[in-house]
């Protein structure tokens with residue numbers, strides 16, 4: 108026996124994973140050759156934040172990408188999976204600021220330059236964590252090409268894009284109401300604001316008319332902003348206020364005269380129907396003001412404090428100011444009433460502080476003209492969105508796109524390449540840093556302080572990572588990329604913007620297919636979150652169950668358009684599958700002691716029925732898996748592999764093969780051919796499984812006779828239609844049915860495996876009879892038969908159990924095998940026990956209290972248990988009636 112063919116008794120992922128990953132990297136299998144003329148297949152990774160650590164979303168996203176990449180690599184494509192990380196502006200700055208706070212420092216005390224150095228330092232020390240974690244998962248990225256959104260090349264791309272868009276007039280500076288975080292000191296995009304239902308107050312305030320004693324009442328949730336009011340607006344068709352339009356009021360507390368205007372934006376039925384207008388601190392008021400040419404007065408500063416325009420309230424925090432304003436209004440009897448009010452309040456997605464809409468100078472990208480080509484590209488099918496339900500969302504966004512505020516008031520990021528001249532006010536946007544003002548020659552120039560939104564650089568990712576703006580061979584070969592795998596939550600943030608930039612600067616779509624995967628939720632369908640405490644850590648799962656079982660679980664659950672409900676139990680269940688594969692492989696190896704690769708041996712001359720059957724099934728499996736992967740149906744591919752390996756290869760073929768493997772010397776060729784089929788089928792299974800389970804498949808494949816190199820670069824199996832054999836498949840189904848029914852009788856009658864039985868078969872159809880006679884060995888072996896007889900008549904032997912399947916009558920005489928009285932007693936006892944349990948659970952399941960209080964999961968488990976017990980009860984009762992029947996035929 109050749110020791111090297113034998114696998115360890117138990118599969119231990121720890122022994123295996125690191126070993127193979129290092130081997131693959133060392134061999135350079137993940138490296139794409141840009142000089143190759145082979146058909147390319149490329150994916151750019153959605154770059155995880157450099158601050159990130161692997162969560163379930165990453166795990167799913169990268170498992171799916173790795174499956175595609177490994178599949179295409181094996182299938183002979185020139186495969187590139189380009190990895191990298193995102194500098195994640197606000198997120199990273201926030202992490203480093205927190206670190207500084209521990210040292211009692213702030214970014215301001217450090218200064219811009221020192222702070223940025225510090226962030227780079229942090230990146231050097233901690234930025235590689237997620238990359239290492241991706242390797243643990245088995246991700247076969249081309250690590251030599253790893254990029255970072257702030258590395259030199261990518262920064263070059265950002266600058267080139269910014270300057271050329273500016274030169275085209277697509278980038279402009281403007282006044283705009285933005286979402287401002289007073290803690291992070293930065294503008295946030297609409298998508299970076301979390302709206303939360305908050306209990307607030309609705310204040311009704313009298314604004315006295317300039318002439319006369321009357322007042323007009325406005326209602327607001329943010330009374331401190333009234334200090335910046337520049338009008339009161341009513342609906343033009345509101346009878347109540349018709350006479351007041353064009354008149355003036357005196358703004359309380361500020362004693363400023365402001366007009367009453369009419370605008371259709373006002374909702375007559377909301378509040379009092381009169382609206383205070385604060386253009387500098389409300390996006391809708393800003394729009395109204397621009398229609399009516401009203402001034403905007405900013406009263407709140409960057410830190411959320413009242414500024415010099417707030418008069419006596421200057422320097423107060425905005426919320427303290429709110430209290431003071433209310434007190435003062437009360438004192439002046441200008442506060443009519445206060446109502447409780449639940450409304451949605453915007454919070455910073457990063458630090459959770461309440462957003463202050465603020466007027467400020469920002470940089471904008473005019474997106475409407477850029478959005479047209481991406482709409483056309485998807486309509487014309489140049490880029491496919493899969494599943495197609497997401498197309499609608501994509502079009503909706505693209506067709507209603509608003510200008511993109513691309514400036515951020517933070518330090519970590521691509522600083523905007525614009526310079527202001529302090530002498531003449533000239534604004535310069537340039538590809539090279541200027542030393543003097545190009546207008547007046549002054550040396551007093553200063554670079555814009557703002558940096559670009561993080562998504563600006565990630566929008567360039569598919570081409571900046573391939574070397575753009577240089578004309579590289581990589582761009583030529585790998586752009587457009589083949590597939591993008593991403594979550595729907597960044598369809599707009601990222602996918603839509605890559606489409607705009609790719610079409611604009613490369614003249615072609617950035618990817619042919621966009622595969623949008625679902626979310627990973629907990630077992631009950633809740634979103635995983637730290638505060639709920641239902642987070643499953645991918646790295647803990649990999650440590651406990653191995654990367655392969657974990658990856659396989661995710662892919663088996665990755666149905667298109669359906670969220671994944673994940674629990675540790677499911678992962679542990681798939682570990683059994685990994686072990687099943689391992690044990691089946693051990694069986695194969697143990698039967699290869701006398702096997703040698705022999706090119707001259709023609710196995711097909713000696714194939715058994717089972718050999719032909721498994722080869723036909725295997726070829727169909729190849730077709731199914733390929734088809735599923737080509738259509739991004741990862742779960743279909745995984746589940747058909749699971750079913751085939753467990754229920755066809757292990758349950759049946761391995762059992763069938765024992766008959767041939769036990770052949771004596773004389774029939775060596777039969778043994779030889781079955782050995783070869785075992786090797787071939789296992790080889791195909793391993794290669795089909797490799798994209799899903801890279802480690803265990805490599806470990807086994809390396810020991811398979813006739814393999815060379817690595818399974819990573821072995822060819823992906825192609826179906827052989829010549830091996831399809833419907834007739835054989837149907838015949839084997841008959842054998843399986845007969846065996847199943849005999850086994851069933853054995854089970855019901857409690858006959859131990861050591862006890863072989865006698866079986867008598869009667870077939871009306873003579874053809875079936877001769878078929879069963881020909882393959883009697885399979886029946887004898889798999890149904891544990893000591894004597895198999897074919898009866899000429901339908902006469903049932905005394906005391907025998909019967910089954911009829913496909914017109915075949917099966918008799919199993921039980922005389923002497925079981926004690927009928929004892930067996931009936933035992934079965935009755937079992938029935939009683941099951942019925943007692945059933946009553947107990949039934950009581951629980953009809954108890955309203957239990958149903959209300961118990962977690963849904965528990966109720967579901969009880970329900971399931973109830974169904975199982977019912978099934979058991981039915982089986983036991985069948986057994987009893989079988990016994991009674993037998994007694995009666997005596």
Ligand SMILES: [Zn+2]
Nearest residue numbers: 288291455458
């Ligand atoms: Zn914030």
Ligand SMILES: [Zn+2]
Nearest residue numbers: 528531544547
């Ligand atoms: Zn100048």
